[in-house]
Amino acid sequence: MAKKTCxxxxxxHGPRTLICNKCDxxxxxxxxxxxxxYINLGSWINxxxxxxxxxxxxxxxxxxxxxxxxxxxxxxxxHEGLGYCVMDYIPYKRxxxxxxxxxxxxxxxxxxxxxxxxxxxxxxxxxxx
Numbered sequence: 302m303a304k305k306t307c308x309x310x311x312x313x314h315g316p317r318t319l320i321c322n323k324c325d326x327x328x329x330x331x332x333x334x335x336x337x338x339y340i341n342l343g344s345w346i347n348x349x350x351x352x353x354x355x356x357x358x359x360x361x362x363x364x365x366x367x368x369x370x371x372x373x374x375x376x377x378x379x380h381e382g383l384g385y386c387v388m389d390y391i392p393y394k395r396x397x398x399x400x401x402x403x404x405x406x407x408x409x410x411x412x413x414x415x416x417x418x419x420x421x422x423x424x425x426x427x428x429x430x
Contacts, residue, residue: 304316387408
């Protein structure tokens with residue numbers, strides 16, 4: 302049977318292994334649609350294979366129809382990060398402040414443009430300046 306070697310710790314694994322049981326290195330699936338090696342838009346990223354501490358997935362937002370006030374949004378941003386909150390965690394419709402809700406929409410569009418630009422630059426091996 303074919304074996305694969307973990308680049309993190311040199312442990313031998315079977316061909317279907319997705320995560321090394323010794324160092325938590327994550328092997329890539331060959332059928333992955335995302336060609337980017339470091340950007341995964343709109344999902345939680347586990348960095349333990351890169352030497353980062355294990356991070357818990359955030360708790361769900363309070364049930365709808367409750368809209369979030371600015372102080373609640375600030376709390377989420379501090380704990381989860383602005384990019385994650387804008388891109389995946391807090392939908393603009395859940396924001397009670399009209400101005401912030403509009404800014405949320407604009408920011409998500411710009412962050413999406415940044416991700417697409419960086420992915421394209423990575424694919425074409427252009428340098429980003």
